[in-house]
Amino acid sequence: MESSRKQRWQQLQSVFEPGFKQMLLVSILLHVLLPVLYYSPFFPKREIEKPPVYRVNLVNKIVKNPQAGRPEAAPVKKKPAIKPKPKPAVKPKPIPPKPKPVPKPKPVPKPKSVPKAEPIKKKPAVKPKPKIQAPSKKAKDTQADAIKAMQAKRDRQALIAGYKDELIELTEQPKSPITGAPVGMMDGKGDEAGVSAIAFIQEFIQQQWNFSKYQAVGNPEAEAKLFYNTDGTLLHYKFIKKSGNSAFDESLIRAIAKSRQLPQSLPESMEFHIFFNLKDMLDNP
Amino acid sequence: MKYFKVSFFIIMTLCLLCSVTFAARIEISSPGEQTIPLAMTRLLPMGVGGVQSAIETEFQQVLLGDLELSGLFDMTDPASFLSDADKLGLRRTEIDFYQWRMLGAEALIKGGYSVASGKLTIELRLFDVITQRLLTGRRYVGKLTDVRKIAHTFADQILKSLTGEKGPFSTKIAYISKRTGRKELYMMDVDGYKPIRMTDHRSIVLNPDFSPTRKELIFTSYKKGNPDLYRKEIYTGRESRLSLKQGLNIGGRYSPDGREIALTLSKDKNSEIYLLGTDGTIHRRLTNHYAIDVDPSWNPKGNKIAFVSDRRGNPNIFIVDVHTLKVTRLTYEGKYNATPAWSPKGDRIAYSRMDNGVFNVFTIREDGTDERQLTFGKGSKEHPRWSPDGRFLIYSNDLNGGEKSIWIMRADGTGAKKISAAGGNDSHPAWSDRW
Amino acid sequence: MQKLTITGLVIFFALSLLVSGCAKKPAGDTSEVKETTQVEMQQEQPAEIMDDKVEDKPFDAAAAARAAERAAAKGLERIHFDFDQYILTDAAKSILVSNAGLLRAAAAVKVLIEGHCDERGSDEYNLALGEKRALATKNYLVSLGVAAERMNIISYGEEMPIDAARTKEAWAKNRRANFKVKR
Numbered sequence: 001m002e003s004s005r006k007q008r009w010q011q012l013q014s015v016f017e018p019g020f021k022q023m024l025l026v027s028i029l030l031h032v033l034l035p036v037l038y039y040s041p042f043f044p045k046r047e048i049e050k051p052p053v054y055r056v057n058l059v060n061k062i063v064k065n066p067q068a069g070r071p072e073a074a075p076v077k078k079k080p081a082i083k084p085k086p087k088p089a090v091k092p093k094p095i096p097p098k099p100k101p102v103p104k105p106k107p108v109p110k111p112k113s114v115p116k117a118e119p120i121k122k123k124p125a126v127k128p129k130p131k132i133q134a135p136s137k138k139a140k141d142t143q144a145d146a147i148k149a150m151q152a153k154r155d156r157q158a159l160i161a162g163y164k165d166e167l168i169e170l171t172e173q174p175k176s177p178i179t180g181a182p183v184g185m186m187d188g189k190g191d192e193a194g195v196s197a198i199a200f201i202q203e204f205i206q207q208q209w210n211f212s213k214y215q216a217v218g219n220p221e222a223e224a225k226l227f228y229n230t231d232g233t234l235l236h237y238k239f240i241k242k243s244g245n246s247a248f249d250e251s252l253i254r255a256i257a258k259s260r261q262l263p264q265s266l267p268e269s270m271e272f273h274i275f276f277n278l279k280d281m282l283d284n285p
Numbered sequence: 286m287k288y289f290k291v292s293f294f295i296i297m298t299l300c301l302l303c304s305v306t307f308a309a310r311i312e313i314s315s316p317g318e319q320t321i322p323l324a325m326t327r328l329l330p331m332g333v334g335g336v337q338s339a340i341e342t343e344f345q346q347v348l349l350g351d352l353e354l355s356g357l358f359d360m361t362d363p364a365s366f367l368s369d370a371d372k373l374g375l376r377r378t379e380i381d382f383y384q385w386r387m388l389g390a391e392a393l394i395k396g397g398y399s400v401a402s403g404k405l406t407i408e409l410r411l412f413d414v415i416t417q418r419l420l421t422g423r424r425y426v427g428k429l430t431d432v433r434k435i436a437h438t439f440a441d442q443i444l445k446s447l448t449g450e451k452g453p454f455s456t457k458i459a460y461i462s463k464r465t466g467r468k469e470l471y472m473m474d475v476d477g478y479k480p481i482r483m484t485d486h487r488s489i490v491l492n493p494d495f496s497p498t499r500k501e502l503i504f505t506s507y508k509k510g511n512p513d514l515y516r517k518e519i520y521t522g523r524e525s526r527l528s529l530k531q532g533l534n535i536g537g538r539y540s541p542d543g544r545e546i547a548l549t550l551s552k553d554k555n556s557e558i559y560l561l562g563t564d565g566t567i568h569r570r571l572t573n574h575y576a577i578d579v580d581p582s583w584n585p586k587g588n589k590i591a592f593v594s595d596r597r598g599n600p601n602i603f604i605v606d607v608h609t610l611k612v613t614r615l616t617y618e619g620k621y622n623a624t625p626a627w628s629p630k631g632d633r634i635a636y637s638r639m640d641n642g643v644f645n646v647f648t649i650r651e652d653g654t655d656e657r658q659l660t661f662g663k664g665s666k667e668h669p670r671w672s673p674d675g676r677f678l679i680y681s682n683d684l685n686g687g688e689k690s691i692w693i694m695r696a697d698g699t700g701a702k703k704i705s706a707a708g709g710n711d712s713h714p715a716w717s718d719r720w
Numbered sequence: 721m722q723k724l725t726i727t728g729l730v731i732f733f734a735l736s737l738l739v740s741g742c743a744k745k746p747a748g749d750t751s752e753v754k755e756t757t758q759v760e761m762q763q764e765q766p767a768e769i770m771d772d773k774v775e776d777k778p779f780d781a782a783a784a785a786r787a788a789e790r791a792a793a794k795g796l797e798r799i800h801f802d803f804d805q806y807i808l809t810d811a812a813k814s815i816l817v818s819n820a821g822l823l824r825a826a827a828a829v830k831v832l833i834e835g836h837c838d839e840r841g842s843d844e845y846n847l848a849l850g851e852k853r854a855l856a857t858k859n860y861l862v863s864l865g866v867a868a869e870r871m872n873i874i875s876y877g878e879e880m881p882i883d884a885a886r887t888k889e890a891w892a893k894n895r896r897a898n899f900k901v902k903r
Contacts, residue, residue, distance in 0.1 A: 253416060270308075273309065280315035491843065533875060549848065556848035579842075623845050624842050667842065
């Protein structure tokens with residue numbers, strides 16, 4: 001077998017020219033070199049690396065608290081500070097003794113981080129449960145009356161607390177119109193602490209950028225890198241690519257100058273590679 | 286083994302290249318604000334001459350009119366101005382940019398004037414508030430009556446420093462007015478100020494066009510009975526008949542280099558487009574069709590001419606190549622498309638379309654795509670012509686009870702306003718080149 | 721036929737006026753303006769004129785020509801067109817037939833045919849359209865036996881409306897070809 005294969009191989013080789021092997025190698029190398037070269041920095045190909053698409057709200061400016069602009073949301077900010085505190089005080093107690101009230105604490109942690117709308121959704125679902133459970137247990141079990149009385153008391157307390165919360169919420173706290181809205185977005189819950197730093201930077205710098213379509217010549221594009229520290233202070237920036245249109249480039253310099261200090265801190269010092277163009281403006285004249 | 290090594294090496298290289306980390310990528314595909322907040326302070330008196338509030342007011346009004354027409358700016362309310370507005374300091378270091386930035390202004394105009402022995406001096410500055418730089422600074426010296434001219438010239442300069450191209454505000458507009466009862470040729474500023482009658486033919490004068498190279502106009506007049514093409518030097522007033530062929534000699538348009546004139550002649554019993562030399566001799570016949578061919582308009586390169594023809598039934602816009610004489614059809618929509626005007630930028634052709642007896646201004650690309658209607662509503666809007674920078678369009682509009690007047694708007698159809706005074710029945714506007 | 725007899729009558733009437741006019745004023749070749757005033761004066765007393773002999777041969781050629789001229793000047797009717805059209809309508813054609821009769825009768829008369837348009841449409845296009853109208857009119861008259869050299873054409877486009885109103889009636893009136901007699 002071995003030898004026959006070898007023979008065949010030799011036969012095959014004899015068919016080809018003597019330099020064939022090398023040529024084949026060179027050819028393969030060249031073919032492989034092609035993608036290597038293609039992915040090398042010698043061939044810039046920005047269109048392949050699509051920048052992430054963010055929802056840009058051109059109507060509403062970015063605000064420190066995305067909910068602040070909504071009138072019904074205005075009072076929310078004061079209450080959440082008060083609300084989460086009483087709840088933990090009441091609820092942590094029920095948790096250790098029995099697993100039943102466990103459903104209740106669940107909604108509690110959420111309001112902490114996301115103080116606004118979450119509780120509304122969860123509470124109606126939770127409240128009916130204790131009501132049904134309490135009477136059924138009283139009828140069946142005679143032994144643990146004391147415990148149950150305690151339980152019922154706690155439940156009631158919790159219920160009352162829940163009702164109070166609900167009352168407060170109903171009177172003062174609005175529901176978010178879009179339940180599934182992401183944290184920090186216009187329709188979402190929570191304040192700027194939850195905003196994605198990238199989305200925030202994008203909207204903020206965009207708002208600082210003033211450029212009139214009557215200044216536009218052709219389809220200018222520019223790239224800049226901005227380096228921010230955790231305080232949201234611009235450490236330095238550099239243009240990777242200028243558009244060559246001085247009006248456009250200068251408008252960007254102005255926008256960056258206005259973005260020297262962000263109104264909020266960043267989770268870490270960050271570098272942003274920003275592509276500026278007028279696609280959205282020129283497409284909708 | 287050898288192959289393995291090689292391929293391993295290659296794969297490693299690829300992995301290395303791919304794993305280069307990138308900074309957070311953000312695309313911003315439109316500015317947050319599409320106007321430039323501009324603060325314009327009043328002219329302040331410098332040194333001798335004292336306060337001349339008439340000059341201040343006129344200057345302010347003219348410059349503001351131009352800047353508003355440009356559509357570039359969002360004027361900061363002067364009522365909110367702080368102390369720096371009343372300081373004359375024109376040097377960069379003398380200005381409290383912080384104040385202006387607080388007001389949200391990104392650009393700032395400051396200026397001063399002085400009058401001495403009949404001479405008016407106006408010094409003007411445009412600053413970038415954000416980067417605290419001087420964008421443009423100018424000193425104008427002129428007669429006391431030159432206030433408007435200075436304001437227009439500085440407006441041109443402002444546009445140049447903010448867009449890279451000068452504004453058209455210090456140019457002229459020629460038009461036909463019936464103020465005397467007869468149609469005569471007039472000329473006015475871009476804001477409609479100072480209309481001057483240029484002809485006294487007591488006949489019918491039509492369709493003027495400016496020479497791009499000389500201070501000269503051509504137009505058609507029935508002065509000698511036949512509609513002949515005339516040439517008039519603007520400053521000397523010298524006038525001559527350029528083309529007096531039997532029949533129509535109408536719609537004369539200078540080529541962009543000013544060496545030829547395209548016009549409609551009907552010397553052979555049918556209206557056709559011809560090229561004339563500036564001496565009036567026929568260089569070339571461009572169309573040859575029994576239909577009506579009128580209204581030539583050059584492209585900025587000077588190798589194509591848009592014109593109106595009813596060779597397919599209704600009046601539509603066609604384009605003829607000056608060299609090959611190949612004719613292509615441009616407009617297909619609508620039943621009556623006329624008076625084409627090729628943008629000096631070359632990208633679009635403006636024309637007016639009649640629908641239900643009312644003309645409106647449209648633009649279209651040279652290849653016939655992207656047709657856009659710019660004007661709407663009542664009033665027939667005819668004879669669109671471009672400003673020399675392609676930023677604006679002028680046209681006649683008979684909105685006021687059938688009396689035509691000259692209107693101006695931005696090239697996207699916004700900011701339309703009337704510029705010619707009432708009572709003239711003004712039509713056939715033409716925009717001069719840079720004056 | 722009817723038209724022709726009417727034309728004949730008009731010529732006859734004008735001729736008779738002229739004959740009497742010339743009898744009173746032998747120096748017939750004064751300025752045109754004077755002549756016409758004279759004629760108007762005479763028109764007021766038609767009874768007298770009828771007394772003269774109609775078949776007065778010696779004056780005939782020149783006088784008849786002048787009479788025909790005048791008849792042409794008065795009798796040449798304008799014709800009208802449809803919107804954005806220069807094709808002659810049937811009504812226009814019948815008017816032109818009678819006009820051609822007048823022009824044939826007055827061989828010395830030269831006529832300027834003016835083409836006009838209504839205000840709708842672009843000015844330059846209408847100038848060309850007016851010219852087409854004038855030309856169509858001229859060509860039809862030529863086909864009816866009027867010498868082409870006697871007719872000139874000019875277009876005024878929409879520049880000279882006879883009714884400035886913006887109504888269908890006014891526009892219809894303005895879309896026309898006029899005749900102006902000149903010598």
